[in-house]
Amino acid sequence: EYLIQGIFEKKLYQIPLNEVLYFETVDKKTFMYTQHKIFECKKTLSAIEQDLIRSNVVRISKTALLNISCLVCVKPYPNHRLLAELNNEENLIVSRKYIPILRDKIRSGYYE
DSSP: OEEEEEEETTTTEEEEEEGEEEEETTTTEEEESSSSSSESSSSSSHHHHTTTSSSSSSEETTTTTEEEEEEEEEEETTEEEEEEEEETTEEEEEGGGHHHHHHHHHTTTTOO
């Protein structure tokens, strides 16, 4: 199983990919969200995306990568976007540009 390094309260953790809901960049910092904690990642979103090209992680916007194994459903959202509901009841917006990529990833049935 793939492990990702994350920092929480100045401690370095190895997080199994299947525990990660999504990654997000805020103010030039990358964060990794799990059910209970938010870790900081030293890698950029692009680097993470490259590392996880063969995984369930897919880019859904300029600032976010989503682990589709945590996806409950998607529903239409204004301006031709989608609202992705995660299994922790959080919602993320899927940009128009990334909808086909998400759709292909879901259809290809790549799940752990």
